[in-house]
Amino acid sequence: EVQLLESGGGLVQPGGSLRLSCAASGFTFSSYGMTWVRQAPGKGLEWVSGISSSGSNTYYTDSVQGRFIVSRDNSKNTLYLEMNSLRAEDTAVYYCAKGHFTVDYWGQGTLVTVSS
């Protein structure tokens, strides 16, 4: 059974940093691209970032380019999202998802709140 378990969310002040993790199990993690998607309170889904199976290729939406870094450790079956220079508009539930042409499994999400 595929499982994706996000962690690392919380309350952070504007300009601060957080690192999200996503522990994957139930599939061969190193064979799949992975995706981060976020959802602001009461809003729709927003694609944030993607990473290839090896980690050699990374992609970002414009609003996070230069502030967020996606990475993965295939030996630990874990996906990461390092978030810097956080803004109020980054407040959202962050989901990790398996795949990046399509995504077939989603985690339960972790809430990031950026507020003073």
Add this chain to the structure above:
Amino acid sequence: DVVMTQSPLSLPVTLGQPASISCRSGQSLVSSDGNTYLTWFQQRPGQSPRRLIYKVSNRDSGVPDRFSGSGSGTDFTLTISRVEAEDVGVYYCMQGTHWPRTFGQGTKLEIK
């Protein structure tokens, strides 16, 4: 970025009646590998999204056959043949052909 435009944004439907959601993309979603990476998701209240349909018309395992996807190029449709109470939620399309990936705004299905 490829803009994904869904309509309608709100969809009140009577139980047992059909429902249809349109998703239009600003560019063709035909990939250089010949695939069209258009996905439909359902998000029930308080839950993570769930994939229903991938590559335009392929239904996921466990998804009722009343859900179907169709379309090509830039114009796609999700159809529910007979709406049931458990179908209440928000439906999103997503393109996986171009970087960055993009979602439609979402269509909220409710029971009339």
